[in-house]
Amino acid sequence: MDTVGSELIEDGWFREINEKGFPGQGLMLKVERVLYHSRSEFQDILVFQSSAYGNVLVLDGIVQATERDEFAYQEMITHIPLYAHKNPRKVLVIGGGDGGVLREVVKHKGVVSATLVEIDETVIKLAQKYLPGMACSFNHAKVQVKLQDGFEFLRNVAASDERYDVIITDSSDPEGPAEAFFQKEYFELLHSALNDNGIVIAQASENVWLNLDYIRELVKSAGAVFPRAQYCYTTVPTYTSGQLGLIVCAKNKKSDLEHAIREPTIEEQSQMRYYNTAIHSASFILPTWAYHRIYKST
Incomplete structure (x- = not known):
């Protein structure tokens, strides 16, 4: 975007306009007050209190999370791969400096370590201050935080x-610095970093209503590396079009990504507001036209 930060607020309304990614449409949220705006070493960061969605984190002009609906994204990007895996013990999170994914990962008692790799420490500090409901697990005994570039970490x-x-992979949208996280080379690094039965999930940003060709190419790139690569989605009102795509890949071609092979315990399920095993499977069901465009054209 050409303008970022507080310049996106006009007459008391925040406007997310991205003609490159989402031409012809945008998102508006009413602003109660600006809580923080500055530029870190890596990106423009804005935090504001909205009238309907609580505190809102914006990076380079794009809404990343709001207090009201963040759980719909955090739970799905975390629990789909974890419940599709028979025995997930070591978990790596690339990005996710707001802490939401970490919060969900440590709900799994079988997980013994959760490593978060975040390049921008400012995001972590701001999340701890303004999004405490998300950034509540950084000091958890299972958690390690590495402040470095995700690509560099994976290469090591x-x-x-x-x-x-x-x-x-909980990265920003596929523009600017984050664009590399959506290329074939990145999937190759992810493949190398997984155990034989490993599963990876990445934010695919686009949804079937916005850029189906991009989704098709992303699935194709991932499928060139992984024997199983599938697209699913979650619904988040404050993401453009209210739907956000996820791409899930398995190193073992026999892995069943579409179904939870482990049931959440009563305690685990009681801590979730969006995810359940039925919605896990349903998230992979696509409209007929979208399914054929994504999978029949690859």
Whole structure:
């Protein structure tokens, strides 16, 4: 976007306009007050209190999370791969400095370590201050935080014996610095960092109503590396069009990504507001035209 931060607020309304990614439409949220606006070493960061969605985190002009609906994204991007895996013990999170994914990962008692790799420490600090409901697990005993570039971290992992059961890529939208996280090379690094039965999930940003060709190419790129690569989605009102795509890949071609092979315990399910095993499977069901465009054209 050409303008970012507080310049996107006019007459008391925040406007997310992205003609490149989402031409012809946008998102507006009523602003009660601006809580923070500055530029870190890596990106423009805006936090404001909205009238309907609580505190809102915006990076480079794009809404990343709001207090009211963030759980719909955090739960699905976390629990789909974790419940599709028989025994996830080591989890890696790339990005996710707001802490929402970490909060969900540590709900799984079987997980023994959760490593978060975030390049921008400012995001972590602001989330702890303004989004405490999300950034509540940074001091958890299972959590390690690495302040470095995700690509660099994965390259180091590939050159070592370190491997993970589940990798969650919670990056920004595929523009600017984050664009590299949606390329074939990145999927190759993810493949190298996984155990033999490992699963990776990544924010696919686009949804079937906005850029179906992009989704098709993303699935194609992932499918060139992984024997299983599938698209699913979650519904989040404050993401453009109210729907957000996720791409899930398995290193073992026999993996069943569409179904939870482990049931959440009563305690685990009681801590979730969006995810359940039925919605896990339903999230992979696509409209007929979208399914054929994504899978029959790859």
